[in-house]
Amino acid sequence: MSISEKQQELLRRLPGVDHLIHLAENDPRLQPLPKSVLVRAIRETLAELRRQILEQPATADDRWDDSFDMIARIVQKASVVQAYNLKRTVNATGVVVHTNLGRSCLAREAIDHLVQIASCYSNLEFDLKAGRRGSRYSAVEDLLCELSGAEAAMAVNNNAAAVLLCLDTMARGKEVIISRGELVEIGGSFRIPDVMARSGAILKEVGTTNRTHLRDYQQAISNDTGLLLKVHTSNYSIVGFTAAVTLEQMVTLGRQFNLPVMEDLGSGNLIDLTRYGLTAEPTVQASVAAGIDVVTFSGDKLLGGPQAGLIVGKTAFLDRIKTNPLTRALRIDKMTLAALEATLRLYRDERQAVSRIPTLRMLFARRPELEGRANRLAEGLRALPGDRLAVEPIDLSSRAGGGALPLLDLPSCGLAVRVQGLSASRIESHLRANTPPIIGRIENDRFILDPRTLRDDELQLIVDAFEHLLTHSTTTQTNSHGDH
Structure with missing residues (x-):
C-alpha cells in the first residue's frame, strides 16, 4: 500500500512516547496512574492514530500538536486500560x-458463602473432628449422596474433566462401547471422541445415528471391552424413527458381562421439570436408581450452581477415581466448593431451590x-x-x-x-x-x-x-x- 504525502506528514507529526510521558507528568488525571498503565495507554493511543492515518486518511485530523487533545485521548484510553476485563452484563x-455470558447466576446463599470462605481461612483440607488432614471432597460428598441416592461422590472443575477422569480411571487401554448417536460435541469443539482418546480409552461405536439396539452392544463386547458408556444428548435431539437402549437394559447387560456402566448426563438435573410445565429431562436420581455405576454432570447448567463437574456412583469406582493422579490436576477450588455446597443445600427443600436459585426461577x-x-x-x-x-x-x-x-x-x-x-x-x-x-x-x-x-x-x-x-x-x- 502506497502512502500519500499527507499521510507521511501526519505520521511524522505524531509525538513520541517520551514526550507524552513528560506531558502526562503535569496532568493531575494521569499522575496517579502506575507507570505501566500510562505507557500502555500512550502506546495504544498512538497505535490507533497511526492506524487511522493509514486506513482512513480522510477522517484523520491534524490536532496532534494540541497537547490538550492528546492528553484527553490518553486519559480516555487509560480508563479503558484500567477497567476490569471481566464485567457484569x-x-x-x-x-x-x-454460555457466553457466564451460564448460571448464583443464588444469594451461594454468593454469601463464597465471600466468607474466600476472604478467610477455611477447613478446605482439614478434618476438624480428627484434627488432621482431610479431603476437600467431604464438603459436598454427603450432600451429593443425600440428593442423588448415590453411595459416593466428588467434584472436579467441569464436566469434561469429570468424563476424562472417569474414562482414564475405568477404561484406559480398554474399549468403551457407545452408541453412534451419542458422540456429541459439548461446545467449543470439545467432542466425546476427543475426550475419550485423550483419556487413553478406545472408542467403539455401535448402532446408527438414529437407532441403536441392545444387540448392538452385546455383539460389540469382547475381551478388550472395559466400559459401557451412555451419553445424554442434552444439547440436541433426534426425533422420528429412533430407538435407544434404556438405562435398566444397559445395567443388566453390564452385570451380565461384569462390565461397569457409566452415564454422562451433561446438564445435570435434580428436579422433575414436568411438575413445572417443562419437557422431561433425565434426573441424576433416576440414573442412580437405575443402577448406573458412575454418573457425571455439570454444576453450572440446570443445577444452577458454579462451574463444576460432579461425579456420583458406586463407592468401589469413586475410590479409584479419587486416587487417580489426574484428580489433583482437575480438582475443584475452595471458592467453587463454597458456592456449590450452598447451592446443593438449597435442593434439600425443592420449594426453596425453585424460589432461590436464579436459573430455576427464570x-x-x-x-x-x-x-x-x-x-x-x-x-x-x-x-x-x-x-x-x-x-x-x-x-x-x-x-x-x-x-x-x-x-x-x-x-x-x-x-x-x-x-x-x-x-x-x-x-x-x-x-x-x-x-x-x-x-x-x-x-x-x-x-x-x-x-x-x-x-x-x-x-x-x-x-x-x-x-x-x-x-x-x-x-x-x-x-x-x-x-x-
Missing part, C-alpha cells in the same frame, strides 16, 4: 443458561410475572424525552440454553425497540458498549428485550442506557449536520 436475550417464570416486568420496562422507556423511540410489546420464545432442553420453547413476552435514524445493529452495538453492557437480540431489524432473564433492579439500567443512546445519537447527528 445485563442479559436481555431470554437465554437462561447463556426457567419456571410464568407469563404474569414476565408481563409485569415488560410493562414496567416499557413505561420507563416511553417516559424518555423525544419521539424517536418506539416500544412495541411482543410475544416471543425464550430458551433454556447451556446445552440443555434443545427442543424447549419457553413462551415469553417482551419488547421490540426501534430508534428513529438507527438500525437495530447500531442499537445493539451501543448497548453492548454501555456500562454495564446490555446484551439483547435482533429480530426483523428490531432490538428485542426479553424480561425472562432480567432482574427487577436491571430495568432502570436499560432505561438509562437508552437515554444515553438517544442523547449520544442526537449529538452525533447535530455535529454531522454542522460539518456540512
